[in-house]
Amino acid sequence: MKKLFLIALSSVPLFCALYGCQKESSNKLEHHQMKEANSNEKQQLDVRENVWNQLTNEDKKHIDGNWKGASVQKIILRESMGIIKDKKIIGKEVFIVDYPSKDNPTLGGFAVYADTKSHKIIGYGYRD
DSSP states (O other): OHHHHHHHHHHHHHHHHHHHHHHHHHHHHHHHHHHHHHHHHHHHHHHHHHHHHHSOHHHHTTBSSOGGGOEEEEEEOOGGGEEESOGGGTTSEEEEEEEOBSSOGGGOOEEEEEETTTOOEEEEEOOO
C-alpha cells in the first residue's frame, strides 16, 4: 500500500510538469497563429494602399472613397476575369482588390488584380 501511495505521490508532479509543457506549447501555437493572422491582415491592408497608389486619377474618379474601403481576396486568376496585362500570371494566385464604385451599381465594384508578392497591378476586372 505504501508503494502505491509513493507512486501516486510521485506521479502528480510528473503529470503537472507534462501538462504545463503541453499548455506552454499550445500557447506558443496560438500566439504563432495570431501573429500569422495579423501579418496576413497587415499584408491585405498594405496591398489595398499599394494598389491605390498605382491607380491613375482617372481610375480614382470611379471609386467611392479611398483605399481603406476596399476588400481583398486571394484568387486564382483566369483569362476571362478581365483585362490582364501580364498573361503569364493567368492560372496563378493573385490578389483581387475590390474598391466600391461611384458609378451605376449594376457595373459592380472597381476590381484590380495585383501580384501577391510585389503588389504590382497586373490587370482590371470587367465591369458590366
